[in-house]
Amino acid sequence: MTEKPIVPDTSDSESETSEDSRIAERRQLLMLGAAGLPMMLTLKASAQQALVSQLTCSITLPKRVRILVDCDGRAWVGTRNIQYKNGKGFKVADIVKFKDKATYAFPAGDVPNYWLPDNCPIEECSNDDDDDDDDFDYETASAELDDLMRTSLPSQADGIALASIRMGDDDDDDDCDEDWIDSGYAFYKLSKNSTILPVDHTSGTGWSPQANKQGLFIALSLVYESRHGDAPGWPGISCIVSIINYFGTQN
Amino acid sequence: MAAAPPTTSEKWSSDSHQYLAVEYDDTFLVYFRPSGETHFLNFLSYGMVHAVSSGPLSEEEILARMRTDFSLTAEELPETLVATTLSELDQAGLITALDAGT
Numbered sequence: 470m471t472e473k474p475i476v477p478d479t480s481d482s483e484s485e486t487s488e489d490s491r492i493a494e495r496r497q498l499l500m501l502g503a504a505g506l507p508m509m510l511t512l513k514a515s516a517q518q519a520l521v522s523q524l525t526c527s528i529t530l531p532k533r534v535r536i537l538v539d540c541d542g543r544a545w546v547g548t549r550n551i552q553y554k555n556g557k558g559f560k561v562a563d564i565v566k567f568k569d570k571a572t573y574a575f576p577a578g579d580v581p582n583y584w585l586p587d588n589c590p591i592e593e594c595s596n597d598d599d600d601d602d603d604d605f606d607y608e609t610a611s612a613e614l615d616d617l618m619r620t621s622l623p624s625q626a627d628g629i630a631l632a633s634i635r636m637g638d639d640d641d642d643d644d645c646d647e648d649w650i651d652s653g654y655a656f657y658k659l660s661k662n663s664t665i666l667p668v669d670h671t672s673g674t675g676w677s678p679q680a681n682k683q684g685l686f687i688a689l690s691l692v693y694e695s696r697h698g699d700a701p702g703w704p705g706i707s708c709i710v711s712i713i714n715y716f717g718t719q720n
Numbered sequence: 721m722a723a724a725p726p727t728t729s730e731k732w733s734s735d736s737h738q739y740l741a742v743e744y745d746d747t748f749l750v751y752f753r754p755s756g757e758t759h760f761l762n763f764l765s766y767g768m769v770h771a772v773s774s775g776p777l778s779e780e781e782i783l784a785r786m787r788t789d790f791s792l793t794a795e796e797l798p799e800t801l802v803a804t805t806l807s808e809l810d811q812a813g814l815i816t817a818l819d820a821g822t
Binding site for chain 2: 492
């Protein structure tokens with residue numbers, strides 16, 4: 470008697486059988502489900518994931534944050550706004566008030582170079598309180614006079630300008646306005662309820678603040694932590710400290 | 721005191737961008753990005769997540785959809801099993817309850 474070879478059945482009946490089998494298995498599974506078998510299982514986070522979860526904390530700002538930075542790397546942190554006008558700059562009175570009402574002040578050198586103002590140093594208007602002519606800039610006046618002489622026929626307005634140069638009056642050609650200042654400061658705004666993910670400012674083994682305003686907040690957070698530890702007061706400081714502790718376990 | 725709104729008006733939803741799913745022999749391995757957890761879902765639980773990913777559905781609608789999609793009778797797929805599974809999926813964060821009218 471010859472043994473019959475096993476031939477794979479490629480007919481449609483096989484797929485039907487397979488589908489029937491699958492449906493039967495599903496029905497059985499549902500019966501077990503009705504009896505209490507969970508319909509899903511969750512892989513619990515491993516110990517390593519739990520450790521790394523320290524990196525996943527986020528900072529949500531409870532109030533808006535404004536950061537004023539000067540050319541020496543000082544920073545003032547508060548909530549007030551500072552008026553800014555194109556061509557004029559920041560309102561000086563607002564800057565004074567901002568500094569006065571700042572919640573935190575960081576001394577010179579605390580702000581990394583990236584976030585320093587573009588226009589440095591501060592160009593302040595000279596205060597001429599002594600009624601002498603020491604604010605007369607002979608070089609500037611001479612240059613302006615040369616410009617006028619190069620024109621063919623000075624108009625009456627030019628003549629007035631010339632007179633004002635001679636008298637040493639501030640004709641605003643130097644853009645100097647005691648009420649506004651267009652150099653020496655950078656102002657950064659972070660909105661209320663905005664979320665900062667400190668892990669985005671790390672390189673895996675250490676801090677690497679991004680080149681944006683959130684990065685400045687992180688940089689200042691690190692300065693705050695270095696001086697005050699996890700003392701409450703700075704938004705999200707516990708999150709920063711937890712990541713610092715994590716790095717401590719890695720090094 | 722006002723009565724709590726009936727739970728039957730509650731609709732369920734899921735954002736398919738929040739998870740990755742791979743099928744292995746009628747079992748689905750689902751990685752949920754927000755929690756970083758991975759879940760094993762059988763055909764029913766994944767079918768429910770998948771169904772509400774394309775638009776919010778009520779419990780009744782999910783029940784009807786599952787019975788139709790998987791050719792199951794009311795006896796084979798009881799209402800209580802769908803309710804329990806919805807609860808498990810909700811707890812895992814894979815689906816979200818929406819208020820009626822949203």
